[in-house]
Amino acid sequence: MKISQRLELPATPAVAFATMATPQFQNAKLEATSDPGHTSEVREDGDETVITTSRKLPTNEFPDFLRKIAGDSIIVGEVQRWGAAAADGSRDGTVEIEVKGQPVKLVGTLRLEPTATGSVETVEGDLKCALPLIGGKVEKAAAPSIVRAIELEAETLRAHLV
Template identity: 35%
Template sequence: MRLSVTLDLPTDPHAAALMLSDPAYVDQKVRASGSLEHHVDVTGSPEDAFTVTTRRAMPTDQIPGHLRNLVGNQIDVRLVEAWEAAAADGSRVGTVVVEIAGAPVRLSGRTALVANGAHRSTVTYDGELRATVPIFGSAIEQAAAGAIRSALQVEQDVANRWITGHGQAPQP
């Protein structure tokens, strides 16, 4: 199934890239997602290309009960965002992959960070979510899509607080 989610950020693309590549921000958003345990790795720099890799153990409470026996009490989620170097206007593109260990689910797609007016930008995640279970595939995809959307809504909230707290939001 196709999945597309956009985050609206009250800051320009350069400042957004600084945030997205900051290990402290990444750690904060992963913690806020409800992870039971996690690991964060950021390589590269916001002035060039950078890659953000997170691994997190997540409870399965967002997965419908009749599907939970397929994945157990927790799932291990690996997320990799590989951002290319910025264009002259600060925009950048990249790839995103989400894999769930022990579950036949994978999201792969593209990311984009672009200006959206003065002191505003958007981050878009657009990809294909696939579950390779013959009978329950569609239900698993729907559950995974809901969990991914929820996690990105949490990220939106964390990003807004981060930007406000770090003085990257435009001043009135």
């Protein structure tokens, strides 16, 4: 299942990325989107900035059939790999999100680019569940939670930019 979000930000790509690539922002986004017990790391790997997070999410909003599979909560690991800034400040990256212990994964691309009023972050991903027969149902059920988390992260970023 395709996931696509376009997030308007009131700051240049350089300022937005400088904020995103701090442990303080990563911890704030995890506090806004997960239960206690999250972890985050921001590190440089050559020309890339690597942001790794792990968060515990409740499943109380999942459909009953999915809660029976996942339990009361899930652990979601995320790795973002951002490349160096281009001359105009834009950056490209990749994202991988995995649900620990479950055959659910999102693989996608990230782009941060300038606009007339700041910047825009684009998230494009492919959500897959490798469960035979019900994989499509799981993808449909999980997609709204992923979209909500992306939107909440953008709101948190906007608040940190002001």
